[in-house]
Amino acid sequence: MPVGTLASVKGVPQDILEELGVQILLGNTYHLYLRPGVEQVRKLGGLHRFMAWPRAILTDSGGFQVFSLTDLRKVTEEGVTFRSHLDGSTHFFSPESAMDAQIGLGADIIMAFDECTEYPADRERMRASMELTLRWAERSKKHFEEHKNEVPWRNYVGTAAQSLFGIVQGGMDRQLRKESAERTIEIGFPGYAIGGLSVGEPRPLTREVVESTLEHLPTDKPRYLMGVGTPEEIVEYANLGIDMMDCVLPTRAARHGLLFTSEGKISIKQARHAGDEAPLDPNCGCRVCQRYSRAYLRHLYASNEVLAQVLNTVHNLSFYLDTMRAVRHSISLGKETGSPCVQSRPKP
Amino acid sequence: MPVGTLASVKGVPQDILEELGVQILLGNTYHLYLRPGVEQVRKLGGLHRFMAWPRAILTDSGGFQVFSLTDLRKVTEEGVTFRSHLDGSTHFFSPESAMDAQIGLGADIIMAFDECTEYPADRERMRASMELTLRWAERSKKHFEEHKNEVPWRNYVGTAAQSLFGIVQGGMDRQLRKESAERTIEIGFPGYAIGGLSVGEPRPLTREVVESTLEHLPTDKPRYLMGVGTPEEIVEYANLGIDMMDCVLPTRAARHGLLFTSEGKISIKQARHAGDEAPLDPNCGCRVCQRYSRAYLRHLYASNEVLAQVLNTVHNLSFYLDTMRAVRHSISLGKETGSPCVQSRPKP
Numbered sequence: 001m002p003v004g005t006l007a008s009v010k011g012v013p014q015d016i017l018e019e020l021g022v023q024i025l026l027g028n029t030y031h032l033y034l035r036p037g038v039e040q041v042r043k044l045g046g047l048h049r050f051m052a053w054p055r056a057i058l059t060d061s062g063g064f065q066v067f068s069l070t071d072l073r074k075v076t077e078e079g080v081t082f083r084s085h086l087d088g089s090t091h092f093f094s095p096e097s098a099m100d101a102q103i104g105l106g107a108d109i110i111m112a113f114d115e116c117t118e119y120p121a122d123r124e125r126m127r128a129s130m131e132l133t134l135r136w137a138e139r140s141k142k143h144f145e146e147h148k149n150e151v152p153w154r155n156y157v158g159t160a161a162q163s164l165f166g167i168v169q170g171g172m173d174r175q176l177r178k179e180s181a182e183r184t185i186e187i188g189f190p191g192y193a194i195g196g197l198s199v200g201e202p203r204p205l206t207r208e209v210v211e212s213t214l215e216h217l218p219t220d221k222p223r224y225l226m227g228v229g230t231p232e233e234i235v236e237y238a239n240l241g242i243d244m245m246d247c248v249l250p251t252r253a254a255r256h257g258l259l260f261t262s263e264g265k266i267s268i269k270q271a272r273h274a275g276d277e278a279p280l281d282p283n284c285g286c287r288v289c290q291r292y293s294r295a296y297l298r299h300l301y302a303s304n305e306v307l308a309q310v311l312n313t314v315h316n317l318s319f320y321l322d323t324m325r326a327v328r329h330s331i332s333l334g335k336e337t338g339s340p341c342v343q344s345r346p347k348p
Numbered sequence: 349m350p351v352g353t354l355a356s357v358k359g360v361p362q363d364i365l366e367e368l369g370v371q372i373l374l375g376n377t378y379h380l381y382l383r384p385g386v387e388q389v390r391k392l393g394g395l396h397r398f399m400a401w402p403r404a405i406l407t408d409s410g411g412f413q414v415f416s417l418t419d420l421r422k423v424t425e426e427g428v429t430f431r432s433h434l435d436g437s438t439h440f441f442s443p444e445s446a447m448d449a450q451i452g453l454g455a456d457i458i459m460a461f462d463e464c465t466e467y468p469a470d471r472e473r474m475r476a477s478m479e480l481t482l483r484w485a486e487r488s489k490k491h492f493e494e495h496k497n498e499v500p501w502r503n504y505v506g507t508a509a510q511s512l513f514g515i516v517q518g519g520m521d522r523q524l525r526k527e528s529a530e531r532t533i534e535i536g537f538p539g540y541a542i543g544g545l546s547v548g549e550p551r552p553l554t555r556e557v558v559e560s561t562l563e564h565l566p567t568d569k570p571r572y573l574m575g576v577g578t579p580e581e582i583v584e585y586a587n588l589g590i591d592m593m594d595c596v597l598p599t600r601a602a603r604h605g606l607l608f609t610s611e612g613k614i615s616i617k618q619a620r621h622a623g624d625e626a627p628l629d630p631n632c633g634c635r636v637c638q639r640y641s642r643a644y645l646r647h648l649y650a651s652n653e654v655l656a657q658v659l660n661t662v663h664n665l666s667f668y669l670d671t672m673r674a675v676r677h678s679i680s681l682g683k684e685t686g687s688p689c690v691q692s693r694p695k696p
Contacts, residue, residue: 007647011654015635036622036647044625044643052639274384277392287363291400295392299355299384306359306657 001026001058001246002317006035007051010251011310012317014053020286020314021321024056024108026246029101030065033091034084038104046106058246059107061098061140061167064195064227067116075115077132095139103147103162111193112140114167119199126171130180133169137187140164165191165224172205174212181216191222191244198227207236214241231260231323238327250320254312257301260319266294268312273298286318349374349406349594350665354383355399358599359658360665362401368634368662369669372404372456374594377449378413381439382432386452394454406594407455408574409446409488409515412543415464423463425480443487451495451510459541460488462515467547474519478528481517485535488512513539513572520553522560529564539570539592546575555584562589579608579671586675598668602660605649608667614642616660621646634666 002009002017004025009017017025027047032038044050047057066073066082073082079094093101095113102110113136117129144164166189170176184192194213197206210225217223224244225237234245250260257269261281266273268280276294288297288311300308350357350365352373357365365373375395380386392398395405414421414430421430427442441449443461450458461484465477492512514537518524532540542561545554558573565571572592573585582593598608605617609629614621616628624642636645636659648656 006651006653007644008653008655011658013635013655013658014639035651036643040622040643040647043623044641050641050644050647052641052644274388275391287361291362293392293398293400295384295388296355296398296400299388299398303354303383305354305356306654307356307361309654310359310361310658 001244002320003028003246003248003251004051005031005248007032007041007047009313009317010255011306011313014051016287016314017053017317018055020317021325022055022317024058024244025053027057027059027105027107028065029059029062029098029105030069032059032105033062033101034086038101042104042106046104048106056109057107058109059102059105059111060226061111061113062093062101063098063114064116066093067118075132077135079113080115095136096143099140099143099147099164103144103150107162109163109165109191110144112137112164112166112189114169114195116199117169117171117196119172119201121171123171123173123176126173126176130170130176133167134180134183134187137166137184141166141187141189163190165189165193165222167193167195167226168213168217169196170213171196172201172209174209177209177213178216181213185216185218189221191224192217193224193226194242195226197225198229203233207240210237210242211240231320234320234323235327238324238331250316251313254316255309257308257312259312260316262319268294268297268301268308270298274302280315281319284315284318284322286315288312288315288318349592350668351376351594351596351599352399353379353596355380355389355395357661357665358603359654359661362399364635364662365401365665366403368665369673370403370665372406372592373401375405375407375453375455376413377407377410377446377453378417378441380407380453381410381449382434386449390452390454394452396454404457405455406457407450407453407459409459409461410441410449411446411462412464412575414441415466423480425483427461428463443484444491447488447491447495447512451492451498455510457511457513457539458492460485460512460514460537462517462543464547465517465519465544467520467549469519471519471521471524474521474524478518478524481515482528482531482535485514485532489514489535489537511538513537513541513570515541515543515574516561516565517544518561519544520549520557522557525557525561526564529561533564533566537569539572540565541572541574542590543574545573546577551581555588558585558590559588579668582668582671583675586672586679598664599661602664603657605656605660607660608664610667616642616645616649616656618646622650628663629667632663632666632670634663636660636663636666 001024002022005028007027041047041050066080069085070082073080079092081092083090098113114133115129117126148162166184168180168184170180222243225242228245229247257267259266259268259280262283273294278294279289280294281289349372350370353376355375389395389398414428417433418430421428427440429440431438446461462481463477465474496510514532516528516532518528570591573590576593576595605615607614607616610631621642626642627637628642629637
């Protein structure tokens with residue numbers, strides 16, 4: 001899922017996202033709550049209509065941004081008081097208000113309100129945080145069930161209803177992750193996310209936690225790994241059984257001139273590309289690689305031209321989506337042949 | 349002609365420019381000379397190949413930017429010494445080096461090196477400046493004729509050769525403009541530009557100078573008014589007989605949220621658009637008006653989203669190009685019916 005924080009994948013028009021084959025976008029509840037505001041989006045018919053995006057949308061619960069972007073936050077049993085990173089104004093998110101916000105935004109998949117445990121944390125802290133997330137999960141579900149029929153977007157997108165996913169926490173502790181998974185399943189959701197990773201821990205530890213948590217999640221429900229990852233990682237995690245992922249990496253890296261190609265990563269700002277007439281990635285069929293040279297992309301980046309961000313983002317998204325198409329293709333072949341379903345792309 | 353200062357119309361991919369019906373782009377020699385440099389563009393096959401733009405390109409001579417952007421410039425008979433606005437480094441443009449630069453960039457239409465007379469200026473200063481521009485026009489033509497066969501871009505675009513246009517100066521003085529036009533025609537060019545306007549003078553004076561200068565320019569050669577104007581002005585000047593215009597207004601205004609519509613100008617940043625589901629311009633067929641609401645465009649602008657610049661620019665260019673299509677249509681009807689050839693668009 002490409003990330004469209006403020007109801008826009010930065011720099012890329014929606015018709016190009018459709019052309020790239022994006023099936024689902026992620027929007028950030030925290031950001032949309034601040035701008036343009038949930039009421040505004042609700043009045044305008046929900047996110048789909050507001051941003052003119054007819055395909056699927058997932059919103060996060062706002063919990064992660066509250067924990068990572070704001071200072072002066074205060075967590076109580078009831079919820080989180082925090083200050084806006086925009087103007088310092090004070091706000092409050094609870095499981096109930098986070099559900100109201102996401103129901104109002106009208107995404108197809110919405111997320112339970114959780115506490116993202118910081119890293120590192122001791123076992124006592126990890127357990128307390130996990131227990132809080134479980135209590136918030138119950139409250140999220142209860143409030144969602146009571147209010148889900150208020151979704152204002154059904155007429156526009158014509159699909160059934162919103163789905164609420166649960167989130168497994170438990171820090172880096174395998175036992176706590178197991179317990180969190182089992183008790184979240186007990187509450188019961190149509191899909192399960194693994195949260196609280198990619199928060200500064202070493203990569204092998206991330207993989208270990210994902211692998212052990214997956215053992216306890218049902219295979220007949222979507223399993224969503226939040227905030228991951230590099231092209232290699234998304235292949236690796238898909239291979240382990242993850243069905244959904246989101247990450248700002250392809251879009252954020254593009255804005256910094258870091259481009260993913262079938263021949264490895266390229267930093268387009270480097271002077272060695274200034275005279276290079278070759279396309280960014282000779283194996284890529286995207287609009288950018290079909291038309292422009294590395295020399296031109298390097299010039300745009302070096303000259304601070306906005307088109308650099310547009311073209312770089314289109315390419316990186318194309319690369320990620322191609323990667324996931326290859327993953328799906330391998331899975332479908334694997335099902336027929338019984339062979340290991342996914343191979344990593346060749347490295348340069 | 350949309351302005352693509354640094355070989356990019358800020359924020360808009362070339363395929364969308366093609367789709368909008370852009371026939372010719374303007375590039376700025378001064379900017380391209382500094383970044384990525386003429387030699388770089390020449391080695392890469394000229395501007396067309398460099399920026400992957402198969403349609404026509406015009407480059408200005410660099411004179412206007414030297415006069416408007418740089419401090420510490422020194423004008424002598426030989427040329428202009430100036431400091432880069434980027435790093436303060438010292439450079440020199442003469443008629444000969446400006447021709448070399450434009451031949452190297454490889455545009456289809458290139459411009460003689462001129463001095464843009466400041467406003468206001470007394471008659472003595474206007475005459476001296478006009479005389480200098482005439483001497484530079486002769487040197488420009490001589491150097492161009494001797495070196496025009498060095499164009500490196502012919503193979504790529506497959507057209508004949510570069511054309512060098514002369515520029516009429518003479519400040520705001522009708523007599524000097526007449527003399528400048530006659531003596532520039534004597535030197536002989538395949539097209540003539542009216543320069544030195546839109547430099548701070550009142551609009552009625554601009555119109556007066558354009559109208560009186562046009563009387564002295566041949567009707568069987570393109571007549572190009574530089575740096576103009578609003579949608580109303582381009583219709584007005586086309587009606588007077590101007591064949592070509594360029595202006596940063598549609599693209600620059602778009603970046604500041606100022607949008608041109610069939611119902612008048614709109615400042616999309618205004619709060620009154622925040623809840624407006626209507627398209628920007630109900631009479632516009634562009635991608636933006638067909639898909640997005642004013643509420644969404646206002647949100648993108650207010651949230652500093654890069655997509656605001658992209659979409660706003662696409663719409664403003666579409667509006668300008670539609671305006672010029674209407675002008676051409678009226679001209680072709682006028683030829684058949686003998687009626688006045690161009691009508692202004694209805695105003696709100």
